[in-house]
Amino acid sequence: MAIDNPETNEGLRERKRRETLARIAETGLRLFMTDGYENTTLEAIAEAAGISRRTFFYYFKSKEDIILVWQSNFTSLMRAAVIAEPSDETPVNTVKNALLKLASNYHSDQSIVLDRVIRSSPALMSASHAKYIAQEQAIFEALCEKWPQVKHRKSLRVAAMVTVGALRLAVDAWSNDNGKRPPSAYLRETFSTLEGTFQSE
Structure with missing residues (x-):
């Protein structure tokens, strides 16, 4: 039996x-x-x-939750991607490299349509803005796992904030440009601007 x-x-x-x-x-x-x-x-x-x-x-509680689950999955992928990066780069470059690798796996045609869906709904737009807070926290936690010393906490928090800010600008530029180029191109440009901001002329 x-x-x-x-x-x-x-x-x-x-x-x-x-x-x-x-x-x-x-x-x-x-x-x-x-x-x-x-x-x-x-x-x-x-x-x-x-x-x-x-x-x-x-x-799901609502159809809005479908979009939120999709975004939450990307946040989890971001955290894992940052942790998987080698620790011989600065925290900012570590996040940049992780995001570039993730961006290379996204198809612009499908992603731009989903972006249009999100931007067509005030409720989804509000949730979309909230996702960046979760992404910032996820990146911060991943960086803390790579650099666990307490003395690094403040600088790692700043790194998480500025990299998510760079990501937001890249996504906006990509969306406004109707996805004419791969998302990674906009990420590279935004991070290049970020790096230039801290360099003396």
């Missing part, structure tokens, strides 16, 4: 949960891009994802 393994069953349930969450999020993003955020209903997302409205609310 076969005996169920609790750990195996738990692993399968968690994998199924992640797969369902990912399917709902991907379906929602696709509908936002094709039909517009305001025109996309919860019912449409649930139907396209093959789930009930009740199941949707088990995973």
Whole structure:
């Protein structure tokens, strides 16, 4: 007689949960891009994802949460990317190199459409501004993990603030330019401006 393994069953349930969450999020993003955020209903997302409205609310509180989850995933990737960088660079260059590597994995066509979706909704724009606070904290924590000495805390906080500021400017420039160039090009330019700000003429 076969005996169920609790750990195996738990692993399968968690994998199924992640797969369902990912399917709902991907379906929602696709509908936002094709039909517009305001025109996309919860019912449409649930139907396209093959789930009930009740199941949707088990995973997300609102359709806005789909965008927030997507942004939260990027914040987690930023933290991991900073930690993965070698420690022989300055904190600012460490973050710059991590962001450039992440940017190289993003497709401009899809990203620019998602950016337009976010900018079309005041609620999403407000949430988008709030994400930068979370990104700053994530970068600060990653830098503290790489340079754990307490004496570095203040300088690392400043590094997190200015690098996220540079990221925001790069994203705005990329969006205003309708994504004509890869995001990494705007990042390089913004960080070059940042570096030049602290150099004497």
